[in-house]
Amino acid sequence: MQRFIAPAVLAVAVVLGGCQASMPATPTPVHGFVTDMKAFDAFIATHPTPEQFRTAYPDVLLVMPGTVATMEYRSNNSRYFAELDKDGRITGGHFS
Template identity: 85%
Template structure:
């Protein structure tokens, strides 16, 4: 009987370990323009979708390829031109 206890405990641990669910991380929106470039670069490194970008940085204008904008020069990191991969995720870009 004792030789069945260890496999039973192991099986229970595996089953219960699979039941643990991690809560999805909800990004906290960064209001205003981008001032913390280190945090912004770390965010872009996650290859967010345009919708995730807009949720995380609601005050930054995301200018998608083919979008017409004005010619004004902004120096406050308020308008971002993304580079997209084949899946439409942001892989880089620049401010204007």
């Protein structure tokens, strides 16, 4: 009987650990313009949806492909031109 306890406890730990890992973490909103490029690049590497981007960076203007934008140049990382994959997730882009 006791030899079944350890595998059972291990199985429960694996299942609960799997549930924990599958729950998406809600990013803390970064207010203002993008200054931490390393954190921003790591966020983009997760291929967020436009809504996730707007939640994480509410003060950065997200310009989607096909959207009309002015030709002004911004040097403060306040406007991000996104590149999307076929599912509509952001895969990259550039500031302008």
